[in-house]
Amino acid sequence: MICLKETITVARPIAECFDYIADFRNAPEWDSTAFKATKLTDGPVAVGTRFSVRCRLPLGSVELLYTVIAHEAPTRIVLRAESWLFEATDTIELQTTPDGTQIVYQADFNYRQPIAAVEGALQSGMERMGTASVQGLKEALENAFEAPEVSSGTALADRLVWPGLAHFTRLGYRRGRRRWNPDSTTITGQRMVITGASSGLGYEAARALAERGADLVLVMRNEERAQTVVRELQAESGNEQIRYEIADLALMAQVDDLAQRLLREDRPIDVLINNAGALYDEWQQTDEGLEQTFALLLLSPWRLTRALHPLLCRANNGRVINVVSGGMYTQKLNVDRLQASPDNFDGATAYARCKRALMVVTEEWAASWREDGISVNAMHPGWADTPGVEKSLPGFHRLMGPVLRSPYEGADTIIWLAAAAEAGDVSGELFLDREPRTTHLLSRTEESLEERQRLMVFLNSFEHTHSVAA
Ligand SMILES: NC(=O)c1ccc[n+]([C@@H]2O[C@H](COP(=O)([O-])OP(=O)(O)OC[C@H]3O[C@@H](n4cnc5c(N)ncnc54)[C@H](OP(=O)(O)O)[C@@H]3O)[C@@H](O)[C@H]2O)c1
Known part of the structure; x- marks a missing residue:
């Protein structure tokens, strides 16, 4: 199993952070590997809501099917991801701090065979990807962008x-x-x-x-x-x-x-x-x-x-x-x-x-x-x-x-x-x-x-x- 864990703090109310993160349609905005996401279940995001997130691979792409398995607004959300390549569990915990909201993001990956046999070789690349994604999430939540100018x-x-x-x-x-x-x-x-x-x-x-x-x-x-x-x-x-x-x-x-x-x-x-x-x-x-x-x-x-x-x-x-x-x-x-x-x-x-x-x-x-x-x-x-x-x-x-x-x-x-x-x-x-x-x-x-x-x-x-x- 590969286990990634990152912590960020953003100057934003906890409820706003929770709502943005829990809606995995937003994943392509902050996860550098994701490029398309859809919500597969009608209604507000809740336990049982499913998302499809398509992510780039070095060759081609993979569809991850996420299901929300815990939705404890505004402090904790857990999603289970399934794909032909791996299974993953994303656990996101939030708490209010004097500076805003602290977010601890943990992702546990279990690769399927035959990739599982070489899992160790993937560790450092996965860690870099995890850090980049959670930094992307921080930037997205800080939402401090300039109005665009014509390029x-x-x-x-x-x-x-x-x-x-x-x-x-x-x-x-x-x-x-x-x-x-x-x-x-x-x-x-x-x-x-x-x-x-x-x-x-x-x-x-x-x-x-x-x-x-x-x-x-x-x-x-x-x-x-x-x-x-x-x-x-x-x-x-x-x-x-x-x-x-x-x-x-x-x-x-x-x-x-x-x-x-x-x-x-x-x-x-x-x-x-x-x-x-x-x-x-x-x-x-x-x-x-x-x-x-x-x-x-x-x-x-x-x-x-x-x-x-x-x-x-x-x-x-x-x-x-x-x-x-x-x-x-x-x-x-x-x-x-x-x-x-x-x-x-x-x-x-x-x-x-x-x-x-x-x-x-x-x-x-x-x-x-x-x-x-x-x-x-x-x-x-x-x-x-x-x-x-x-x-x-x-x-x-x-x-x-x-x-x-x-x-x-x-x-x-x-x-x-x-x-x-x-x-x-x-x-x-x-x-x-x-x-x-x-x-x-x-x-x-x-x-x-x-x-x-x-x-x-x-x-x-x-x-x-x-x-x-x-
Ligand atoms: N699609 C494009 O490529 C394109 C390109 C340039 C500009 N636009 C502009 O984009 C806007 C939306 O167009 P669209 O392409 O989405 O077309 P659309 O699917 O035909 O939608 C037009 C909307 O305007 C409503 N409408 C028309 N006449 C009306 C009236 N007398 N009173 C109240 N509502 C009325 C229609 O209602 P009903 O269903 O009752 O007819 C419909 O909801 C328009 O301003 C259009 O000029 C579109």
């Missing part, structure tokens, strides 16, 4: 345009994740409002934030689907603090009603995620007389966010996350064309113009709400395989299928912006794969200061009306 490689890729576009695929996600820091921020009980949570990116963001204990308000427009989503997420995560609100966000009267309901609850909002969106292939006006792309993609988040501003102000570092699109790179801000006309309607252009405008709004709010302690950022997901993309861009979906990101990979930066401590230090940026990106790939799309001001004046003209285009 020189990324800046160059964007300047060359095509390499920058290649980052929209799943390869971009894989490239990005090699540089990410762990995120052990505790978000239990934080109130987060997510629009468009019924499918795609919104659903994946809701799912991940539910697992981390956030208090979620999911905005959807179909009651039956909303009930199913809430039921599913509660069962998977064991988090009961998930509920839905119904609103068709293309209708400003419903946006206003939604905002009023949330204002009446009078609870600070920590995070507002403006994610709902659609790319329409036909020109259509809403019952309120607005072109539907403009209504859903721009006026709706503008109106909802402004209405909820008092609740965002009351949070400790309120955050707004606007989901835009790489499609905006093709368009220059043009205030006169935000409401597309029915003549020669092109849904992709109308969509890209509104996303461009939402990016500018993001920057303007970031500047004017800095004093309120609110950070406002935009993200774009790259190209992700969601029901929205499949329905609105079937040809693109077929052609790009093999390189599209999964919905989770597309949603990752939304989740990071909502949760990570260091993400709250940044405002007014556009992110892809947790890295700030340029807002213009082409100099011809750069707008003037005057056009930016016109945009804000134009949107302000909708403040007291939702049926008449200004």
Whole structure:
């Protein structure tokens, strides 16, 4: 048997350390050999919860199946690991000290034959690995990371345009994740409002934030689907603090009603995620007389966010996350064309113009709400395989299928912006794969200061009306 034992102390409350360690989905963030982990059992982590953790070997990889066999919050957790290579028992004991929390991590390995015969030769390599992993855990729990800056490689890729576009695929996600820091921020009980949570990116963001204990308000427009989503997420995560609100966000009267309901609850909002969106292939006006792309993609988040501003102000570092699109790179801000006309309607252009405008709004709010302690950022997901993309861009979906990101990979930066401590230090940026990106790939799309001001004046003209285009 090989026995590894390491002790660390971290300046963090014991309960937070326990929750992070006990959830072995976090293992790839701190264990240098682990690269993929999933929770195989629904509900909160407890005795009997199973995880699959895939670890690198000198040649290939091995899947470890972990089962929690003791869960004595917040002082002790024991997990048994099984694989074709070895069995292991990880015993993690925590205690409060004057400096924070002391963690004693012991791992006992029993190799299977024929490796067991040469176990002694593995001892020193295993010890190095154990030390590195537990130091990785210490760094993850200390969670003292700087807000990311754009790397020189990324800046160059964007300047060359095509390499920058290649980052929209799943390869971009894989490239990005090699540089990410762990995120052990505790978000239990934080109130987060997510629009468009019924499918795609919104659903994946809701799912991940539910697992981390956030208090979620999911905005959807179909009651039956909303009930199913809430039921599913509660069962998977064991988090009961998930509920839905119904609103068709293309209708400003419903946006206003939604905002009023949330204002009446009078609870600070920590995070507002403006994610709902659609790319329409036909020109259509809403019952309120607005072109539907403009209504859903721009006026709706503008109106909802402004209405909820008092609740965002009351949070400790309120955050707004606007989901835009790489499609905006093709368009220059043009205030006169935000409401597309029915003549020669092109849904992709109308969509890209509104996303461009939402990016500018993001920057303007970031500047004017800095004093309120609110950070406002935009993200774009790259190209992700969601029901929205499949329905609105079937040809693109077929052609790009093999390189599209999964919905989770597309949603990752939304989740990071909502949760990570260091993400709250940044405002007014556009992110892809947790890295700030340029807002213009082409100099011809750069707008003037005057056009930016016109945009804000134009949107302000909708403040007291939702049926008449200004
Ligand atoms: N997937 C990508 O590659 C990609 C790329 C760039 C940007 N985006 C952006 O990412 C966001 C999420 O898109 P997705 O790809 O996840 O698409 P999706 O699977 O179609 O999800 C869109 C969500 O928006 C909701 N929604 C649409 N119209 C609505 C309305 N009138 N009122 C309320 N909710 C409405 C949908 O609800 P229903 O289920 O009721 O329709 C759904 O929950 C969008 O803003 C999209 O523009 C996605």
